[in-house]
Amino acid sequence: MQANKPENFYQNVKDALAQPDLKMIIRRTTDKAEAKRAEAIANFPGFENARKQGQKVKDHTIKYMDHYLAEFEKNALAQGTIIHWASTAEEASKIVLDICRQHEAKKVTRSKSMLGEEIGLSHALDNSGIERVETDLAEHIIQLAGDPPSHIVWPAMHRSREDVIKLFREYHKDPTYSEEIIDLVRSARRDLRTKFLTADIGISGSNFLLADSGSSCTVTNEGNAELTITPPKVHIVTAGIEKLVPSMAHAVPLLRLLTRSATGGEITQYITFHNGPKRQNDADGPEECHIVLVDNGRTKMLADGMEEMLRCIRCGACMNHCVVYKHIGGHAYGSVYPGPMGSVLTPHLNSLEVANKQTHACTLNGRCEEVCPVNIPLPKLLRSLRAQSWDKKYEPLTNRFVVKAFAALAKRPKLFQLVSSCGVIFMRLCSRQGWIKSMPLAGGWTRNRDLIEPESKTFMQQYKAMKKAKSDGA
Amino acid sequence: MNKQKSEMSRANIFSAIKAAAPTTSMDVNTIQNEALEILGESEFARPALLAEDAAEALTLRIEAGLVIGTSCEKIASLDQLPDSVNQFLAKYALPAELKVQEIERLKALNWQGITTEVDIKNDNTVGLCWAEYGIAETGTFVVHSGPDMPILLNFLPLYLLAVIPKSKILPYMDDYALIAGEIARKGGTPRNMCLISGVSGTTDIEGVLIQGAHGPEVLHIVIIEDQ
Numbered sequence: 039m040q041a042n043k044p045e046n047f048y049q050n051v052k053d054a055l056a057q058p059d060l061k062m063i064i065r066r067t068t069d070k071a072e073a074k075r076a077e078a079i080a081n082f083p084g085f086e087n088a089r090k091q092g093q094k095v096k097d098h099t100i101k102y103m104d105h106y107l108a109e110f111e112k113n114a115l116a117q118g119t120i121i122h123w124a125s126t127a128e129e130a131s132k133i134v135l136d137i138c139r140q141h142e143a144k145k146v147t148r149s150k151s152m153l154g155e156e157i158g159l160s161h162a163l164d165n166s167g168i169e170r171v172e173t174d175l176a177e178h179i180i181q182l183a184g185d186p187p188s189h190i191v192w193p194a195m196h197r198s199r200e201d202v203i204k205l206f207r208e209y210h211k212d213p214t215y216s217e218e219i220i221d222l223v224r225s226a227r228r229d230l231r232t233k234f235l236t237a238d239i240g241i242s243g244s245n246f247l248l249a250d251s252g253s254s255c256t257v258t259n260e261g262n263a264e265l266t267i268t269p270p271k272v273h274i275v276t277a278g279i280e281k282l283v284p285s286m287a288h289a290v291p292l293l294r295l296l297t298r299s300a301t302g303g304e305i306t307q308y309i310t311f312h313n314g315p316k317r318q319n320d321a322d323g324p325e326e327c328h329i330v331l332v333d334n335g336r337t338k339m340l341a342d343g344m345e346e347m348l349r350c351i352r353c354g355a356c357m358n359h360c361v362v363y364k365h366i367g368g369h370a371y372g373s374v375y376p377g378p379m380g381s382v383l384t385p386h387l388n389s390l391e392v393a394n395k396q397t398h399a400c401t402l403n404g405r406c407e408e409v410c411p412v413n414i415p416l417p418k419l420l421r422s423l424r425a426q427s428w429d430k431k432y433e434p435l436t437n438r439f440v441v442k443a444f445a446a447l448a449k450r451p452k453l454f455q456l457v458s459s460c461g462v463i464f465m466r467l468c469s470r471q472g473w474i475k476s477m478p479l480a481g482g483w484t485r486n487r488d489l490i491e492p493e494s495k496t497f498m499q500q501y502k503a504m505k506k507a508k509s510d511g512a
Numbered sequence: 513m514n515k516q517k518s519e520m521s522r523a524n525i526f527s528a529i530k531a532a533a534p535t536t537s538m539d540v541n542t543i544q545n546e547a548l549e550i551l552g553e554s555e556f557a558r559p560a561l562l563a564e565d566a567a568e569a570l571t572l573r574i575e576a577g578l579v580i581g582t583s584c585e586k587i588a589s590l591d592q593l594p595d596s597v598n599q600f601l602a603k604y605a606l607p608a609e610l611k612v613q614e615i616e617r618l619k620a621l622n623w624q625g626i627t628t629e630v631d632i633k634n635d636n637t638v639g640l641c642w643a644e645y646g647i648a649e650t651g652t653f654v655v656h657s658g659p660d661m662p663i664l665l666n667f668l669p670l671y672l673l674a675v676i677p678k679s680k681i682l683p684y685m686d687d688y689a690l691i692a693g694e695i696a697r698k699g700g701t702p703r704n705m706c707l708i709s710g711v712s713g714t715t716d717i718e719g720v721l722i723q724g725a726h727g728p729e730v731l732h733i734v735i736i737e738d739q
Contacts, residue, residue: 067719087557094550102543104529117701122514123522136514175725176716192716199718223714223722228635230726235633251696253705261667261712261727264704268663279525284547285696287689291557294685304559305650307580307710311692313701321662323703333521337528345532 041186044372044384047395054370055486060196064367067195071358074302075409082298091291093413096349099249099282100340106249106282107331114252114329117314122330127157127387130332134159134241134274135166137328141272143168143238149256149263150174151243152190152352153276153332155374156387159241171233173262175226182209188368190375191300191354196367230262240266240324242312244277245351246292247329250285253311254329257296261308273312273324278332280348286311292351295411299353335386347382347419349412356406356416362399371396378406378416385423394427458496465492554686561648566681567735569648574733579651581711581723584733586678590617593675593734594624597640600673600732601626606638611669613641615660618675632668639669639728646681646735647688650709653733654688657704666708672728674708677739 042050054060079085099106111121124130138146146168148154160181163170172181176194180187182205187193197205202222207213210229214221242263244254254275256263267273283289297303316323339347357363357377368376373384373393381396397420406416427433433441447454468477469491476484483489493500562572567586574584587596601608611630612618618640619628630637641661643653653674657663666672682688688707695701712727723729 070719082559084557084559087553091550091553091557094553098546098550101533102538103533104526105538105540105543107526107529113696116699123518123525125521125524129517129521133514133518173726174716175714179716194716202717219717219720220722222717223725227724227726231635234726248696250693251701253701259713259715260725262725264663264667264706265726268667268704285689286692287551287554287686288547290685290689291554294558301715304578305652305709307708307713309707309709311705313703313705316657316703319659320657320703321659322664323657331525333525333528337525337532340529340532 039183039185039369042369042372044388044393044396047370047372047393047399050370050372051366051399052485054366059198060367061365063196063198064364067189067192068358068364071191071300071302071354075299075355075358076302078298078302078304082294082304085298088291088294089411089413092295092351092411093349095283095288095291096351096412099284099288100280100345100348103279103282103340106284107279109249110247110252110282111331112252113250114314117252118327119252119314120326120328122328124157124330124332124334127332127334130157130276130330130334131159131162133330134276135162137272137274138163138166138168138239141238143272145169145171145233145237146239146241147171147173147234147237147266147270148177148241149243149258149266150177150193151241151276152374153243153278154241155187156278157276157332157334159276171230171237173230173234173260173266174258175223175260175262178226178230179205182206186369187374188376189354189357190352196369234265235269237266237270239272239274240268240270241274241276242267244275244281244329245296246283246289247277247281248284248286248289248311249282251311251313253286253313255289255309255311257293257306257309259301259303259307264308264310267312267324268322271324272326272328273315275312275327275329276332277329278334278336280336280350292412296351296353299355299409299411339386342386343422344382344386344419346414347379347386349414350379350383351412352379353411355409355411356414359405359409361401361403361405366399371399378420379414382416382419382423390423390427390430391432394423394432397423397427455496455498459499462492462494462496465489466494551686554684558684558686559649561683566648566683567646567678569683570646570651570676570681570733571735573648573651579710579731580713580721581729582651582731582733584735586735586737589738590675590736591621593618593736594621594626596734597626597673598624600671601638604671604730606671609638611637611639611665613639613661613665615642618642632665635670637669638671638673639665640673640675641665643674643676644680645688645691646676646733647683647685647707647709648681649684650707652685652707652709655704655706655708656702657706658702663704663706666706667712667727669728670724671730671732672711673732673734675734675736678735678737679739681735
């Protein structure tokens, strides 16, 4: 599957809505995540306090980001880690590739990292001829399928069991002919095990960077991060600079929030802190450890007043609860980061000109903000991006015309009432048995669902009639 | 060349941060005090334990099925461990083979005919390790990498037994983080600190939970009461 482009958002949405099973497939995962999150939070009366604490940890670190970055660098260097800095995605990718080339790496294993996707590392590795092995089961599935991820926690949620059966039979050395999910997982276990043990370099992301010890931290349920990182001679971490927290004690409240918000579990099975290369005489571990600290638009977010977005811990709760995401799925956004958080992030990682349409893919119902574990005001940030997009004239001419026409009408109440009563008459003319199946200028709506017939009078007509009836009665 | 480019990016990142937040204080004491103040809130922002005693709370959590794929038992002293292991092997109809972490107190036990030389690179093996700490809040055992603790021992076997001394079971993750902070201050941080709370699991195919994705499918915690 070819990755969609963010600038083709409207077409991507049309394509997604035309897929008959997509909505069912998405909801199978997101509805379960929603229910499990609600249960986890009901079992944790201190959740609201934890949210406030988590937000404070992130805000504090962002406020003193230069201090903590310098601390992290000092302590990581003391552990023997080699630190690299990258302003852009291209620079970050190039640093990783150069390390791979220096070590003449033929095979690299990777544990799931959204930042790795953001900097285009998969493509860069594929283009360089180095064998790339994705070790997270979902990433393994989409690597075999050639798909981009469709969710930040469940990147293969758009693939059914039948798809997985076909892929594993085609690509695994010793495939299963059973259709049971447990046998499919065992097939992947057999296939990946030798790759874990024979890779030249292991590449991971980091959920947190601890300033006081220079540690990176991986959080998984599969345990694939440790298997990716430990056997090869070299470990490379790629991490955004916003992953910093002052210490492990500050990561703890965020860990409590992350798992509950992401999967509804209370904690992931594996949380590992990685501190530089192996020590002398250590039984295992890499001999060399590199951390690539990536900006790629993050300092710009700081400068543009979007620092609240830097709190994001990538749990995916906002997309699991988003009515738009649940209809169109992750691929339609045309970005590594879909859903509400993606609609705020993508304009900064790419450009607002390219990704302004996603900021409108929101009903502003506020669910994302309600469930965000670190209280990111996503609707406010989306509104601010819409305003910027308007000011910079990125909106299509038709939108600009419609908004200006509405503004002109709204300032003239009599004319507004006249036009709305004509609108009601016109809509009722298009209606059959209480429903409008198609109507000029409303194709975007009626293509996928019927529109309900409006009342015979406008709101103002009904309001006036009601007021009159009241005064007559009195 | 690369080093120069990296240095330049470093300078750019720092100057962009300074330009975005020009009024921020850089007084280290102020920053540290603010950071400490946030930690003071943890008391009101963490879940209740299932029992007051940490070891009891950890046991109850596992027995309630809240730790994926995990069972637990308490034994009075370390010399009872081979018996526990034998029962475990019998329960899962496994051969008498076990990779024991190479530390003196485990090696010195009477393993009653159990083969302890096992290559964990093979699949379907059983591993036994000694945990540094337990955490009641999350049903966790903690291991630190070192000359006698290969990290892979916790990740390659299909069956894993972890021994936790009762005195090393902490109530909350925060308690472990404070210990880790102390270790960092003394400059003795090991390469890896792993917090393991259950077995290797995945829900990536149709949301169905499968244990033993890459690592252990079954985990058994043995708490030693006199240690």
